[in-house]
Amino acid sequence: MRFTSPDAMQRYTALARVAAQTVIGLDFDGTLAPIVENPEKARIHPRGPGVLLTIAAQVRGVVVVTGRPARQVVALGSLDELGTAFSDQDRELQVYGQYGNERWSSRDRRVIGPRPPHGLASFLGELPRILRRCDASDAYIEDKGLAVAVHTRRLPNADTAFQLLLPELAVAAQRHGMKVEPGRHVIEVRAPGADKGDVVRKLARDLGAGGFCFVGDDLGDLDAFHAVAELRDEGLPTLLVCSASDEESALVPLSDVVVSGPDGVLTFLRKLAADAAAS
Numbered sequence: 001m002r003f004t005s006p007d008a009m010q011r012y013t014a015l016a017r018v019a020a021q022t023v024i025g026l027d028f029d030g031t032l033a034p035i036v037e038n039p040e041k042a043r044i045h046p047r048g049p050g051v052l053l054t055i056a057a058q059v060r061g062v063v064v065v066t067g068r069p070a071r072q073v074v075a076l077g078s079l080d081e082l083g084t085a086f087s088d089q090d091r092e093l094q095v096y097g098q099y100g101n102e103r104w105s106s107r108d109r110r111v112i113g114p115r116p117p118h119g120l121a122s123f124l125g126e127l128p129r130i131l132r133r134c135d136a137s138d139a140y141i142e143d144k145g146l147a148v149a150v151h152t153r154r155l156p157n158a159d160t161a162f163q164l165l166l167p168e169l170a171v172a173a174q175r176h177g178m179k180v181e182p183g184r185h186v187i188e189v190r191a192p193g194a195d196k197g198d199v200v201r202k203l204a205r206d207l208g209a210g211g212f213c214f215v216g217d218d219l220g221d222l223d224a225f226h227a228v229a230e231l232r233d234e235g236l237p238t239l240l241v242c243s244a245s246d247e248e249s250a251l252v253p254l255s256d257v258v259v260s261g262p263d264g265v266l267t268f269l270r271k272l273a274a275d276a277a278a279s
Contacts, residue, residue: 019276021210070097147190197223
């Protein structure tokens, strides 16, 4: 765990003091779950459920904010079972999936979300031709229902394929009224509109947050980081935490705290819970 500046250390101390009014927002892949070659095999870190329960006892809310479908994250993170433990502690666990288009909570246990965007089917019809043109026909395609993600991680030319595909998919997405969201060896095409920044603003408002901490690892978390920075400018105690990796460093310059992957994230959360209890 590394503080990026003396000011960052002061922000951490200030947040610990108002932990009872603080909302904790967390990405899933690369933050709570280690990155794996096959997205379907991702699982929450073994220490994850216990640490989330520990921090939940000290804060106003714990929310997973992810690009994955909410139902998928609930399954991969064993969050339905964890939600029962949250309820036993009179706490609520929330999941905002697909960048805020879907919502699940441990209280009602159902996913609420819109229908797939109109342009998605036509984009999918064009996708195989784009993959062939970029020598990426073997890329793993993840149909998320409201979006589609093209993963290059398992390709022998993963970096090259990513760089070739990104502009091609961006043009095609625009043609079908969609937008592109690049990540760590993944390019997601989804409907424009909701993003993680919108979720941060909604949570701060709906939960009456007196503090906000967001933990992320990838480009898809930039909107959330910018929204938390806006809350900071408005006078709210905040903290930005980067789950660092060798693959992506865009969040590091914006962060107050840098940790090493999901293991570091959970160590940070446990420390925050202990410091909050002692404040």
